[in-house]
Amino acid sequence: MIEIENVSKWYGDFQVLNHCSTAVDKGEVVVVCGPSGSGKSTLIKCVNGLEPFQEGKITVDGVSVGDKSTNLPRLRSQIGMLFQNFELFPHMTALENICLAQTKVLGREDDEAEERGMKLLERVDLVEHAAKHPAQLSGGQQQRVAIARALAMDPIAMLFDEPTSALDPEMINEVLDVMVELANEGMTMIVVTHEMGFARKVADRVVFMDEGRIEEDATKDDFFGTPRGDRAQLFLSKILEH
Amino acid sequence: MFGDFDFQVIFDNLDILWDGMLITFLLTAVAIVGGILFGTVLALMRLSKFTPLSILAGRYVDAFRSTPLILVIFWFYFAMPIIGLEAIGGLGSVLIAFTLFEAAYYCEIIRAGIQSITRAQVDAGLAVGLTKGQTMRFVVLPQAFRNMVPVLLTQAIVLFQDTSLVYVVGLKDFLTAADLIAVRDNRVVELYLAAAVVYFVLCIIASLWVRKLQRQYAI
Numbered sequence: 449m450i451e452i453e454n455v456s457k458w459y460g461d462f463q464v465l466n467h468c469s470t471a472v473d474k475g476e477v478v479v480v481c482g483p484s485g486s487g488k489s490t491l492i493k494c495v496n497g498l499e500p501f502q503e504g505k506i507t508v509d510g511v512s513v514g515d516k517s518t519n520l521p522r523l524r525s526q527i528g529m530l531f532q533n534f535e536l537f538p539h540m541t542a543l544e545n546i547c548l549a550q551t552k553v554l555g556r557e558d559d560e561a562e563e564r565g566m567k568l569l570e571r572v573d574l575v576e577h578a579a580k581h582p583a584q585l586s587g588g589q590q591q592r593v594a595i596a597r598a599l600a601m602d603p604i605a606m607l608f609d610e611p612t613s614a615l616d617p618e619m620i621n622e623v624l625d626v627m628v629e630l631a632n633e634g635m636t637m638i639v640v641t642h643e644m645g646f647a648r649k650v651a652d653r654v655v656f657m658d659e660g661r662i663e664e665d666a667t668k669d670d671f672f673g674t675p676r677g678d679r680a681q682l683f684l685s686k687i688l689e690h
Numbered sequence: 691m692f693g694d695f696d697f698q699v700i701f702d703n704l705d706i707l708w709d710g711m712l713i714t715f716l717l718t719a720v721a722i723v724g725g726i727l728f729g730t731v732l733a734l735m736r737l738s739k740f741t742p743l744s745i746l747a748g749r750y751v752d753a754f755r756s757t758p759l760i761l762v763i764f765w766f767y768f769a770m771p772i773i774g775l776e777a778i779g780g781l782g783s784v785l786i787a788f789t790l791f792e793a794a795y796y797c798e799i800i801r802a803g804i805q806s807i808t809r810a811q812v813d814a815g816l817a818v819g820l821t822k823g824q825t826m827r828f829v830v831l832p833q834a835f836r837n838m839v840p841v842l843l844t845q846a847i848v849l850f851q852d853t854s855l856v857y858v859v860g861l862k863d864f865l866t867a868a869d870l871i872a873v874r875d876n877r878v879v880e881l882y883l884a885a886a887v888v889y890f891v892l893c894i895i896a897s898l899w900v901r902k903l904q905r906q907y908a909i
Contacts, residue, residue, distance in 0.1 A: 498813050525819025535814035539832050548828060549818035601818060 449474045449605060449636055455494060455504030457487075457660075464490050465501060466660040472605070475634040479647040479668075482657035483683060488640040489532075491657070492607045495638065496520075496527045509604055525553045528598030528606035532613050534590040536582040542569065542593045543578040546600045554601065561600070568596035572626055588619030595626055605636040612643060642687055648672060656680045699877040700884050710867030711888075713781075717788055717853040717863065722846050724789035729796025734826070736801050747797065754794035760855050763787045767859040784856050792849055799841050803834035843900045847893050864888070 450472040457465040464487050472478050480488045493499040495506055497513045497520045506513040511523055536545050543565050550561035569575045572592035574585075582590050591611055598606060608627065612620045624646050631637060631650035641647070647654055647668065654671040656664035656679075664671060664680045671680075700707070735747035754762065766787035770778050778786070807830045815825030835842075854865035862870065865885055872881035 493813070496817060498816060521816070521819050521821045524817055527817075529814075529817035531810060531814060531817075533810060535810050537811070537814070537829055537833075539836060549820060552824055552828065553819040597818065 449476075449509055450495060450638070451505075451507045452491070452495070453505045455491070455501050455506060457490065457494065457499065457501040457503075464660050465494070468504070468657075468660075468662050470655055470662055470665050472636060472638060474636055476652045477631045477635075477637045477639065477650050478653045478655055479651040480638060480640045480655045480657060481642060481644075481647070481683070481687075482663075486657040487660040488657050489609050492609055492638055492640055495607055496524045496529060498524075498529075521553065525549065525601050526604050528595075528601060528603035530591065530594055530598060530606070530608045530611045532610040534582070534587070534594045534614070536590050536594055536597070538582050541579050541581055542574065542585065542596075545582070545593060546597045549597070550600050564600055565596070568599050569593070571599075572596050586619060587615045588622045591615065591619075591623045592626055595623075595630075603635075605638070606630070608637065608639040608641065610640050610642075612641065644672075644684075644688060656683065658683075695880055696877065697880050697884070699871065699875050699880055703871045703875075706862075706867050706871060707864065710862050710864040713856070713861060714850070714853045714864040717785065717856065718846070718850045720785050721788035721792045721849055721853075724785075725792030725796045725849075726800070726842070728789065728793035730800050730831070732793055732797035733800035733804060736797065737804060751794045751797050754791050755798075759788075759791055759852055760858055762791050763855055763858060766790075780859050780861055784859060784861060788849070788853070792845070795845055796842075799838055799845060800834065802841075803838040804830055806837050807833050839900060839904055843896065847896065850893065850896075851889065 452468055452470050455465055455468045456463065466487075468487075468491055470478070480492065482488050490499055494501045495508065495513065497518075501514060504514075508523060508527060511518055513520075513523065536542070537548065540548065543562060546565035546568060547558070547561040550556045550564060551558060556564070566575065566578065569578050572595055574589060574592055574596070577585060577589060577593075582593070585593065611627070612623050615623065620643070624643060627637075627639070627646065628650050639646070639651075651668045653665065653667055655662055656671070656677070658679050663677050672684075732747045732750060735743045736751070738744050738747075763784055766783045767780060770776065770783040770786075775783075811829055811833070812825055815829035816822070820828065853863050856863050857866040857869070868881045868885040872878045
């Protein structure tokens with residue numbers, strides 16, 4: 449469903465992505481990990497066109513992301529995205545956050561969007577917080593609202609950019625639980641994360657990146673069993689140490 | 691001259707003062723609304739990736755910010771008839787001058803406000819499928835304006851007081867009206883004191899009102 453072919457990207461002279469290739473099938477969950485600055489976030493932002501890239505090709509459901517004629521807003525509306533710092537709209541309530549794109553992008557009526565929004569809030573267990581602003585919610589709650597906001601668009605795939613890195617430890621699980629549920633329901637997901645427990649539980653494949661390159665692209669069992677490269681081994685030993 | 695104060699002169703001339711205040715209010719209101727609207731357009735032009743637009747807006751801001759308001763008022767007053775827009779009249783030319791002048795300042799305030807919104811918020815707007823325009827309108831500008839409220843208020847208060855400059859083209863705003871009465875009736879202290887109190891009270895009320903709004907819409 450998502451094909452990334454030979455993608456390279458530069459910031460000025462600095463190459464952030466170096467001939468990256470991988471593919472994600474429908475219903476597959478791919479975890480992307482690697483040291484900070486390795487290009488993980490940049491790569492998934494290329495998938496929905498938030499970051500432009502100079503070389504290579506990315507297609508989502510047959511649509512080429514880099515093509516000038518591609519209707520990017522339409523494509524993005526079909527791809528849910530979660531951010532490290534949640535990025536709820538702080539001037540809107542939780543429910544309004546979920547309804548904005550439903551009404552402005554999908555053209556749903558207000559009551560239809562609200563009904564959908566309430567159902568999704570129920571799903572992430574936040575119904576009683578519908579009228580609250582993001583500042584009144586904990587990090588974990590904000591991230592769950594953000595998941596509801598993404599799901600409201602009925603996405604065909606979802607991108608997660610370190611969705612739990614900014615959370616206090618006790619809130620990480622409430623977000624991961626929702627993500628595990630999504631994975632089990634067959635959502636196509638690319639997840640940038642250091643949560644190897646999550647990767648072990650639901651990932652189909654693990655991609656390891658370093659210095660803008662995809663160094664490993666293996667099934668979960670192969671990756672955790674015997675990562676081929678030294679760098680991946682070093683990385684794993686560092687994050688699994690404690 | 692300062693011997694015996696007679697504040698009755700103020701009440702005897704309330705109608706003249708009120709007419710002046712209406713001019714002051716009209717100028718302030720039009721320049722704030724027009725200035726913010728046009729200033730927003732200018733700010734978006736300045737931030738545009740299309741260089742000619744951004745340069746054009748930049749030059750506009752530079753030009754107006756390096757010219758004293760009183761000169762701008764003069765020029766528009768005398769320029770309007772020259773370019774065949776005599777029908778606009780004194781008040782019309784002043785309204786245009788104030789709006790265009792204020793827009794330059796509002797542009798810079800709004801530009802800073804827009805830039806205070808993080809790239810990640812823009813990304814979040816785009817990621818749910820909003821177009822760039824929709825992201826600006828529904829995500830960036832509402833937050834930017836909330837951040838800008840204190841500076842916008844300061845600018846509005848300065849503007850409110852600056853309206854007195856219209857005396858140079860013979861318009862009677864509140865202060866000019868007070869001044870005319872003061873000189874005519876030789877009651878300078880009484881009228882200047884009253885004018886100061888009125889400006890002070892109105893500006894304080896505006897400040898308190900904005901502070902209340904900010905609490906109400908605190909994010």
